[in-house]
Amino acid sequence: MPADFDRQRFLRDYWQKKPLLIRAGELPFVDPITPEELAGLACEQDIESRLIQVNAAQDTWQLRSGPFTEAEFESLPQTHYSLLVQAVDHWVDEVSALVADFDFIPSWRIDDVMVSYATDSGNVGPHFDYYDVFLIQGMGQKRWQTGAMCNSMTPRRDESGLRLVKDFQPEQEWIVGPGDILYLPPGVSHYGVAIGNSMTYSVGFRAPSEADIVSGLADQLLDELTEDQRYVDVNAQLPLHPGEISADVVRHLHERVLSMIANPEQIRRWFGKTMTTPKYQHDEHSACCGSHDGHDYGHEQDDGGISDIISLRDALGDGAEVFKVPGSRYAYALADTQAELYVDGECYRCNWRLLTLLQALSTPGHTEALDPDVVSACNADEEAAELLLTLYNRGSLIIG
Structure with missing residues (x-):
């Protein structure tokens, strides 16, 4: 976000009301992932990806779902296609770090960061979403048009599987470059077409239907x-x-x-668990999603390392660092007599004195190790140490 971005004014005048183009600040935007790395992710079995080719002459779109092969990418034309990879923040720390700038929105609202690479004239057609989204422009340029508000009754073209708006009429238009951010509230129809090769980072927000x-x-x-x-x-x-x-x-x-x-307690507990249920489940005791400065994300419960509270405290005392597993979701709530931490669809009841730890864990875009002072305090607090051990065993934390 640029330094002069007024968060309070944005929430008052734009959030869930109308689009806003936020021009890039003074600092240059550096893409946290390359097109080649994105294509590599799209070849992975467990990562959701889509390839969309547009036939401009016939006004049609073709949708294919991944995983893809290197041969498929080599056979693509030079223009008129887009590659979209979902939840890249689960796999790439630098992409996950993008959400830190959106801390004026509750972190439990953030769904994921989808990354798209488009060649010249590539696009996914005019459409609308049921959720808020910030579209961060990376390399290249894109022409964005926004149109009328839409809903379930809006006429659509579904033959491609993309659920496109049938009679899209642009009302506003912008050319965006690296670092520019277009905010779109739910229901606003929009149409983005790449000008040359282009990268876009879509920060989407969860909005469960009634x-x-x-x-x-x-x-x-x-x-x-x-x-x-x-x-x-x-x-x-x-x-x-x-x-x-x-x-x-x-x-x-x-x-x-x-x-x-x-019963407000029932509603709070259900909502907390629901909003922290991961978009993609990760295995307990195993999370091989990347690395933090050489720290391997994978760990096994029976690897001879941390197996109980004693070995955990020994590891923390020896300087072991604590990381959140990419893709794990954290939130907390404060009740009259206790706090509740929600992690990956589970609820953990805690003493209020653990609030600093709960806030550290729930910070959005947090890809660095937890503050050493917070970890040291956890090692001295039996309840906090037990909580860390439980989250480690559930595959929501890395300790090493």
């Missing part, structure tokens, strides 16, 4: 209800007609259902 919220809360309630809890008649009396469902019955049902979902 249907997902109701369904998720219902699933949690179903897990807690038993066969013994059933409908009962209240104030039974002679009916005016045996076939009528009276207003008293409906009122009773309404009150009963509201009482089931009126």
Whole structure:
């Protein structure tokens, strides 16, 4: 973000209201990944990628899903295609670091950073998203057009599998260069076309639908209800007609259902676990996603290293560093008597005195080792040390 970017004004006037082009600041933007490295990721089995070719003459798009092969890339034309790789922040530290500048939005809202490489005239067609997105321009230039607000009733072209807006009419247009950032709120139609070879970093935000919220809360309630809890008649009396469902019955049902979902603790816990569920699951005890200055991300529970609280404290006492696993998601909430840490869809109840640790873990774009002072304090606190050991064993932390 440029130094003069007014975060408070942005939240007041633009966030989830209207687009904003944020021109690059004085510092030059350096791409954290090369097109060749991005193509390498798109060849990996466990990484979601898409290749989109556009036929400008016929106004059609062709969508293919990865993983791809080197031969497929070599057979591509020189222009009119885009490669999109999802969640690159899970695999590349330098890409993950981009989200640190968006700390004026709660970190649990951030979904992932998608990176796209487009050759001249490459694009994914006019479309809209149901979530907020910051489009950071890397190398090259791109022409962005924005149009009307859209929703589920907007006519679309679905033949390519891309769910494109059928009759896109541009209302605003910008040419963006390295370091420029285009913010788009949910529902705004947009169309970006590369001018020469171009890289774009899309910081997307989670926005569960109300249907997902109701369904998720219902699933949690179903897990807690038993066969013994059933409908009962209240104030039974002679009916005016045996076939009528009276207003008293409906009122009773309404009150009963509201009482089931009126517990803020249940809602908070469900929301925390839901918003920290990883986009892509990583294996417990194994996270081979990259490296921190030579520190291998992979670890095994039975490798002879950290296996219990004693070996953990010995390792920390000997100067071992603590890192978050790329792709792991952290958030916390404060209740009346305790704090709750949500990590990768799990909830851990903690004492309030662990707040500094919870905040350190929940910092967005945090790719460096945790502050040594925070780690040292954890080593001196049995509950904090147990929490670190649990997160390590669950595959959410690297200690080494």
